[in-house]
Amino acid sequence: MIDTKRFQKDFRAIAQFGALDNGGVTRLALSKADHEARNYLIKQMQQADLDVHIDPYGNIRGRRNGSDSQLPAVMVGSHLDTVPQGGHYDGIIGVLAALELVRHLNDEHITTKHPIEIIDFCCEESSRFGVATLGSKGLTGQLNCARMKELCDRDGISFYQALLQSGCSPDVENGGYLTPGDLKAFFELHIEQGPVLEHHQEHLGIVEAIAAPSRFRLTINGRSDHSGTTPMTMRQDALVAAAQLVLGTENIARQSSEQSVATIGEIHTQPNVMNVIPGSVTLGVDIRDIDGDRKQQMVAAFQNLVDTVESQSGCRIHTERLCDDAPVQLDGMLQQQLIDLAQAHQWRWRKMPSGAGHDAMHMARLAPTALIFIPSHNGISHNVAESSSLEDIMRGVTLLSEAVQQSAQE
Ligand SMILES: [Zn+2]
Secondary structure (H helix, E strand, C coil), X not given: CCCHHHHHHHHHHHHHCCECCCCCECCCCCCHHHHHHHHHXXXXXXXXXXXXXXXXXXXXXXXXXXXXXXXXXXXXEEECCCCCCECCCCCHHHHHHHHHHHHHHHHCCCCXXXXXXXXXXXXXXXXXXXXXXXXXXXXXXXXXXXXXXXCECCCCCEHHHHHXXXXXXXXXXXXXXXXXXXXXXXXXXEECCCCHHHHCCCCEEEEEEECEEEEEEEEEECCCCECCCCCHHHCCCHHHHHHHHHHHHHHHHHHHCCCCEEEEEEEEEECCCCCECCCEEEEEEEEEECCHHHHHHHXXXXXXXXXXXXXXXXXXXEEEEEEECCCEECCHHHHHHHHHHHHHCCCCEEEEEECCXXXXXXXXXXXXXXXXXXXXXHHCCCCCCCCCCHHHHHHHHHHHHHHHHHHHHC
């Protein structure tokens, strides 16, 4: 049996590391609090007879041998780091679920055919080094030493240095990453971080695809003039142009599909004074979809919108493209396997997209990959109020455990 009490004990233990007075947690990647959590995990992994090592990217990996150790492993895991003032569920649930499923196999004296490897991905959150999912990027061969030295935190410490200070050996030019064929499959359990499952009173989300953002920084240059003396017909008001872009961008996503989203979440106005017409505005734009073509259509519509607003407002608009990542489709066979298992328990499930990025999106480059969501109370995440019910968590742990075991036996 999956041991709920044992799972809760680990959950409470991890929650102490970086705990805040307001009930939340700050556990930035490779910080003191993160190290405490990582050391706790390593100890538990060793006690579960796993062969534990830390790879060049700071990922903690623990291997349980199969009856044929030459076969590719089934990997399962998530991350222990958090955003500042974060919650206790994002990432943590997936790591502890992986630990619990291995202990369960030990308790039942089950030997799987394929090895099982559990993983705590290093540096999943972008909060410290400005870029998310560094551990899984590294593990999938998308990070070199130069890039690891470039990525610095607020104190100027690079990801590379932080790894060195943590006792890792980040000299990755000789490899240390995985290639297709090295893994049989990858599984991740994660909280939804959105309101959909709870809203529909469903127990589990089976993720079909992970959306990827196209991001832009727009600089709108109009003219700062006296707010009292400049007639309305003689203005180049950058904030009015920005307002048209905000509404137009929202409209593009609403008209695209249910799974399309677009957000202008960042705005800076100059000079930001009540009696001066705004002369310059910068905007941060984030457009996402799980369908690559549909996302490109939204991006094209957005660029048309920018051209139209530019010509009508008299402002000059400079567009800088920050990223344009491709959405990731997850494995159809694994989705069906999860659905069959959920049906057998008569649990309510839905196929859904993931609007947020996860380590699973990189792992999908290597091996058939599955991502399971459990409901987030009120859809809240990256916040001290983040929570999921114990019943939902344990359903997720059970589904993950059954799916991993099945995959490792085939
Ligand atoms: Zn996460």
